Amino acid sequence: MRVVVDLSRCEGYAQCAFLAPDAFRMHGEEALMYxxxxxxxxxxxxxxxxxxxxxQAILVDQLEGRVSSSAEASAP
Incomplete structure (x- = not known):
């Protein structure tokens, strides 16, 4: 799984840090680390x-697993 945060949109509400503290954390009051x-x-x-x-500054790419599964299914 790949996570991308548009840091220009992020306003530091920190909801992500509360819900997934292992993946997101605040550095200071406004800087998000992820x-x-x-x-x-x-x-x-x-x-x-x-x-x-x-x-809606967080994008989660879940296609990685699906792509490899469909590639395996179409392999001869």
């Missing part, structure tokens, strides 16, 4: 955090 390659064990927390972002 793990861009959060592991699958944290998937539910990260998805909830992304959904709770008031400015």
């Amino acid at each position: 793990d861009p390659s959060a592991d699958d064990a944290r998937r539910e927390q990260v998805l909830r955090a992304a959904a709770a972002c008031p400015v």
Whole structure:
């Protein structure tokens, strides 16, 4: 899973840090630090955090697993 935060949109509400503290944390009052390659064990927390972002600044790319699965299925 890949996580991308548009830091120009992020306004530091910190909802993500409350919901997924292993993947997101605040550095000071406004600077967000995050793990861009959060592991699958944290998937539910990260998805909830992304959904709770008031400015929708968090993008979670879940296609990685699906792409490899469909590539395997089409292999001869």
